[in-house]
Amino acid sequence: MTVLEGARERRVRTGGVDLCVAELGSPEHPTVMLVHGYPDSKEVWSEVAVRLADRFHVVLYDVRGHGRSSAPHPLRGGFTLEKLTDDFLAVADAVSPGRPVHLVGHDWGSVQSWEFVTVRRTEGRVASFTSVSGPSLDHFGHWIGRRLRRPTPRRAGQLLGQGAKSWYVYLLHTPVLPELTWRGPLGRRWPALLRRVEKVPGDGYPTGSLPRDAAHGTWLYRDNVRERLRRPREDAHAHAPVQLITPLDDAFLSERLSDGLEEWVPRLTRRTLPARHWVPRTRPDRLAEWVAEFVTGVEGGHSGVESGRPEVTAEGRHADRFGGQLVLVTGAGSGIGRATALAFAACGARVVAVDRDGDSAARTAELARSAGARAAWAETVNVSDEQAMEKLDAKVAARHGVVDVLVNNAGIGLSGSFLTTTPEDWRTVLDVNLWGVIHGCRLFGRRMAERGQGGHIVNIASAAAFLPSRALPAYSTSKAAVLMLSECLRAELAGRGIGVSAICPGIVDTAITSTARFTGVDAEEERRRRQRAARLYGKRGYPPRKVADAILDAVVRDRAVVPVTPEARGAHLVSRFLPGALRSLARRNPPL
Structure with a gap:
């Protein structure tokens, strides 16, 4: 029995070995072939496979010597890339005769798939290739050679960095020891290591064949690595579109390995993911979505096929990071919220624009679609309403x-002295500025944690969070609470792969001044102060889009606290080293 529930299984005979092949989905759909790496079996793909099976004919097979496939005899010389290519062609002919397949490879599954997509005898059998955490040995060989022939400090650092990450490759070339280690203590401890180090869920993976698979798989390295790195092929050009997905926290492969890849792959789409090496187990949702999008684009025959990328207009600086991701922004009807929604839209994200003003939210969603969002929706919600937020959470998830x-x-x-701020004023500002953040973090953050595939929470605080003022006691208190909440959440959720950032803008030219309230004054004086504040903010001229850029950078870099404007950065610095100076400044009468 296979652990892939509902899969159809067959055996394919090739080159003296029997390959165990599993299939899901209708054979009438485009075929997506998932190729596993080392020391895995096809079950590494189980979570991705079930997510693709409703749209594609999904095929997985145990590489020779792994899982339920038989091993070559003798082992030496039985795992060359040439023989692995024979296996691929045999499986492809069996499951998709006369129609090219879409390859997806991880780790050594990607290494061998690079061979499949660059050798001439497979031309016409590969429709597209998605590579995850596995380089072409030929490209790798040229990458090393160029850095050795023209060394610079930077190139030397890249070589040393990748050399350190490749420590295990040297050990796998030693005789006998790797086999004994895998069949002994390492084989028993490997599942626990994956859970602890790679954050792979403890869901019954890997299978019981791991020690044997890992022992046999050492010959993947011994039969291929030294030979190809010494004498890489000069004609290793991809003859199909390629999607490269790079986990940013991969312990075994440097991001720099893909530098200059366009020379070999003219139709290349790049994606990055904040994850470790075992993406098929830790990020199956994101991986399945990107594969489905890429395959659909290639199958569609539109302009995306020629460029090797789906037909999207996203051109944002972080499009490789946020393309297809679901982003929800509250207060998205104007100002920083709208600018943030549009910045994510420009990266090809799917955007949910939330605002208490339904017309403004709808306008933001419309602008987001024009800016390049994969899709955009508007929701009318007051974030201080707990029940409304719970309904929004359920609706978005469904x-x-x-x-x-x-x-x-x-x-x-809200501006005004403490003594003129009423309990109702306090409740109003805390309900929106603090409880709105709490509701969002509690509801959407909980779903992130339950999914177990990471995520990021951005809370907009303010420079007022660390800049005391006699004119802003309620507002400053609410934003200081948001800042501390963010720090606490960051500590709690770090182990779940969820980042939390507190963004602290300073004086930004937004419409908040037109709706701000001033306590202790009559309506005419409040109107005058609003106008004066609006002129001050307008004269400062700091645009919301710069805050939006800081938000995207904070997510990409997983930054904890981000003062944005120069005055915010200065105040943050002074608050840490000269807090007394800020206390003295706070005693002055405000300019409004």
Whole structure:
């Protein structure tokens, strides 16, 4: 029995070995072939396979010597890339005769798939290739050669960095020891190591064949690595579109390995993912979505096929990171919220624009679609309403899935001394500025944690969080609470792969001044102060889009606290080293 529930199984005979092949989905659909790496079996793909099976004919097979496939005899010389290519062609002919397949490879599955997509005898049998954490040995060989022939400090650092990451390759070339280690203590401890180091869920993976698979798989390295790195092929050009997915925290492969890859792959799509090496187990949702999108684009025959990328207009600086991700922004009807929604849209994200003003939210969603969003929706919700937020959470999850990036931006301004601020004033500002953030973090953050595939929460605080003022006691308190909440959440959720960032803008030219309230004054004086504040913010001229850029950078770099404007950065620095100076400044009468 296979652990892939509902899979159809067959045996394919090739080159003296029997390959165990599993299939899901209708053979009438485009065929997506998933090729596993070392020391895995086809079951590494189980979570991805079930997510693709409703749209594609999904094929998985145990590489020779792994899982339920038989091993060559003798082992030496039985795992060359040439023989692995024979296996691929035999499986492809059996499951998809006369129609090219879409390859997806991870680790050594990707290494051998690079061979399949670059050798001439497979031309016409590969429709596309998605590579995850596995380089072409030929490209790798040329990458090393160029850095050795023209060394610079930077190139030397890249060589040393990848050399350190490749420590295990040297050990696998030693005789006998790797086999004994895998069949002994390492084989028993490997599942626990994956859970602890790679954060792979403890869901019954890997299978019981691991020690034997790992022992046999050492010959993948011995039969191929030294030979190809010494004498890489000069004609290793891809004859099909390629999607490269790079986990940013991969312990075994440097991002720099893909530098200059366009020379070998003219139709290349790049993606990056904040994850470790075992992406098929830790990020199956994201991987399945990107594969489905890429395959659909290639099958569609539109302009995306010629460029090797789906037909999208996203051109944002972080399009490789946020393309297809689900981003929810509160307070998205104007100002920083709208700018943030549009910045994610420009990266090809799917955007949910939330605002208490339904017309403004709808306008943001419309602009987001024009900016390059894969899709955009508007929701009318007051973030201070707990029940409304719970309904929003359930609706988004049911219709769009789990949010990848949450931006708690909605907020209101309140100015006035403590003694003139009423309990109702306090409740109003805390309900929106603090409880709105709490509701978002609690509801959407919980779903991120339950999914177990990471995510990011962005909470918009303020420079007022660390800049005391006699004019802003309620507002500053609410934003200081958001800052500390973010720090606490960051500590709690780090182990689940969820980042939390607190963004602290300073004086930004937004419409918050037109709705801010001023306590202790009559309506005419409040109107005058709003106008004066608006002129001050307008004269400062700091645009919301710069805050949006800082938000995207904070997610990409997983930054904890981000003061944005120069005055915010200065105040943050002074608050840490000269807090007394800020206390003295806070005693002055405000300019409004």
